[in-house]
Amino acid sequence: MRAGRSIIAALAALLLSLPLFAQAEGEGSVEGAEAPALDMQEYIFGHIGDAYEWHITTINGKHISIPLPCIVVDNGVHIFSSEKLSHGAAHEGYRIASKGEAHEGKLVRASDGSRPFDISITKNVCGLLIDSLLLIVLILACARWYRRHDYLKEAPRGIAGLLEPVIVMIENDVIKEAVGPEYKKFSPYLLTAFFFILINNLMGILPVFPGGANITGNIAVTMAMALFTFLAVNLFGNKHYWKDILWPDVPIFLKAIPLMPVIEIIGMFTKPFSLMIRLFANIMAGHIMLLSTIAIVFLTVKLGPAVNGSLSFMAVIIGVFLDVLELLVAFLQAYVFTMLSSVFIGLAHQHPETETN
Amino acid sequence: MSLITPDFGLLFWMVLIFGAVFFILAKFGFPVITKAVQKRSDHIEESLRMAEKARASIDDAIRQREQMLEETRSEQDKMLKEASRTREAILGDAREKAQAEAAEMIRNARAEIAAEKEFAMQEIRSEVSALSVAVAEKVVREKLESTPEQQALLQRYAEEARQAELN
Numbered sequence: 001m002r003a004g005r006s007i008i009a010a011l012a013a014l015l016l017s018l019p020l021f022a023q024a025e026g027e028g029s030v031e032g033a034e035a036p037a038l039d040m041q042e043y044i045f046g047h048i049g050d051a052y053e054w055h056i057t058t059i060n061g062k063h064i065s066i067p068l069p070c071i072v073v074d075n076g077v078h079i080f081s082s083e084k085l086s087h088g089a090a091h092e093g094y095r096i097a098s099k100g101e102a103h104e105g106k107l108v109r110a111s112d113g114s115r116p117f118d119i120s121i122t123k124n125v126c127g128l129l130i131d132s133l134l135l136i137v138l139i140l141a142c143a144r145w146y147r148r149h150d151y152l153k154e155a156p157r158g159i160a161g162l163l164e165p166v167i168v169m170i171e172n173d174v175i176k177e178a179v180g181p182e183y184k185k186f187s188p189y190l191l192t193a194f195f196f197i198l199i200n201n202l203m204g205i206l207p208v209f210p211g212g213a214n215i216t217g218n219i220a221v222t223m224a225m226a227l228f229t230f231l232a233v234n235l236f237g238n239k240h241y242w243k244d245i246l247w248p249d250v251p252i253f254l255k256a257i258p259l260m261p262v263i264e265i266i267g268m269f270t271k272p273f274s275l276m277i278r279l280f281a282n283i284m285a286g287h288i289m290l291l292s293t294i295a296i297v298f299l300t301v302k303l304g305p306a307v308n309g310s311l312s313f314m315a316v317i318i319g320v321f322l323d324v325l326e327l328l329v330a331f332l333q334a335y336v337f338t339m340l341s342s343v344f345i346g347l348a349h350q351h352p353e354t355e356t357n
Numbered sequence: 358m359s360l361i362t363p364d365f366g367l368l369f370w371m372v373l374i375f376g377a378v379f380f381i382l383a384k385f386g387f388p389v390i391t392k393a394v395q396k397r398s399d400h401i402e403e404s405l406r407m408a409e410k411a412r413a414s415i416d417d418a419i420r421q422r423e424q425m426l427e428e429t430r431s432e433q434d435k436m437l438k439e440a441s442r443t444r445e446a447i448l449g450d451a452r453e454k455a456q457a458e459a460a461e462m463i464r465n466a467r468a469e470i471a472a473e474k475e476f477a478m479q480e481i482r483s484e485v486s487a488l489s490v491a492v493a494e495k496v497v498r499e500k501l502e503s504t505p506e507q508q509a510l511l512q513r514y515a516e517e518a519r520q521a522e523l524n
Contacts, residue, residue: 049360050367106364118366125370132378139386146393152400160390167390187391188383196378220363224371228379284360 038298048214048287051123052082052096052107056209066209068126070094070107074116082120124221127203127213134210135199138163170194170338178342179349186345189232193225194338201283201330205323216333217283219276226276229341234268237348271344275337282333286326293319 046055054066067083072094084091088098090110097108107118121129138159145151145160156164175190176183200221203211215221245264247255254260296315300308498511 045360050364119369120366121370122364122367124367125374128371128374132374136378136381136386139382139390143386143389146389151393151397164390164394167387168394171391188387189379191387191391192375192379192382195382196375218364218367219361220365220367221371223363224368224375227372228375 038295040295040299043295044288044291047291048217048284049105050218051105052085052120054123054126054209054213066126068121068123070118070120072107072116072118072120074109123213124215124218127211127215128200128221130210131200131203131215132196134203135195138199139195142167167191170335174335174339175342178339179346182349183342185236186232186342189228190338190342190345193228193341194334197225197279197337198331198334201334202327204283204287205326205330214284214287216279217287219280222276222280225279225337226272229275229344230269230272232341233271233344233348236345238351240350241348271340275340279333279337282329286322286329290319290322290326293322 052070053068056064056066058064067081070078070080070082070085072078072092078092078094080091085094085096085107088095093110094107094116095110097103097106097113101108101113103113103115106115107120108115141159142163145156145158149156155161170191171183171187175187179186179190197216200215204214204216206212245268246261248260248264250260293315297308297312300311303311
């Protein structure tokens, strides 16, 4: 408690003194070189959006970023570093569209600004690769423990001890409950989905390099996840499931004009669609909330050191709170996605005789 | 707008990467873990059931032992009782036999005494008769010595007596 208080006091002192330095520096500089106003849109969208390079930080106006490979399939495969495209430069007939163009921030043909077939390793793809590798290493290390040890006589330790309770919880409380007797077939997919989302959520909270990519808050990623769930539901749905969609137990006039079947078919797509939007919106909103809170520090510089210091202090306190909340959300969204996927799969495997109970 | 329009490149990589992750984890990761956990929980359940069974059999054994002890105790009691009864019987028999023997001995002794007494009486009787004969002889010899006939008679008697003695 005492240590906590002194940490907060030190933080407050540090933050309160920061604007003083800033101002002293400002006074020394030439007139009119007032710190440029923070472009909130660019600031936030730059952080949550995708990019062709992995921007780490900017020191004295110099961008420090990791260049990533651009891959374009357009009359042959073009592979080049994103460094070549920095500051609007064109390379091999491609450039990054500037502000106000149709495909702003995307790789376009230098000639007419149209999009080629672009499968570049962007920041999110790179993040996905890192996180996936991490996930594979973690899970295989856990599996290795079971291969190497007599798990009937030893309690799991290390990585197995960490992951086993989570795996057991997800499998027993979520998958087995929601999917029903055929859960064994779907459990690897659902567990993979859970851990995949969880690790990407957690890495997204991490502010520096291996983390910090807004992966699960990107709609393409959640769309792919939803697509996999859609396939898992519809490829393995049983006869009863299809009958319920195409010829449900409703009065005949609702089926003669195929009103109910149409609604049910729309339902087939809205279920994964809701999964896509839920995960995307939750994670993106969390990132925006955190970024906005931190932006308070920079936005209030103009209001003088006292206001800036006190508001920065509040912003950091709220930021800590939000970060902890994001940890919860990271787990919760992975859990919810897995649970709803399990429920949808379970609905496709109902048997009429169990339904009546 | 780019926020809510999925980028094709990212979608392509995402499907590829997730597919690969899913393939690897579904083949080498999760089934190993879930199977192991399942096996262990089965093993624990089995162990619990066996422990329950073992406890039941121990309980059974204890009950059996107690029953056996009880039986042994009652058997012992019975044997002790039997032994004491036998002892009583043997003692009784011995006493009876001893009494009978004693009675027999007493009877024998009595008979002997009676015989002895008879014998003594006989002796006394013969002594007395011999004495009386001697006395009578003396008396008779005083009176009859003078006459020859009487001498002859005496002679004869003496002879008879000798004859009798010889026989």
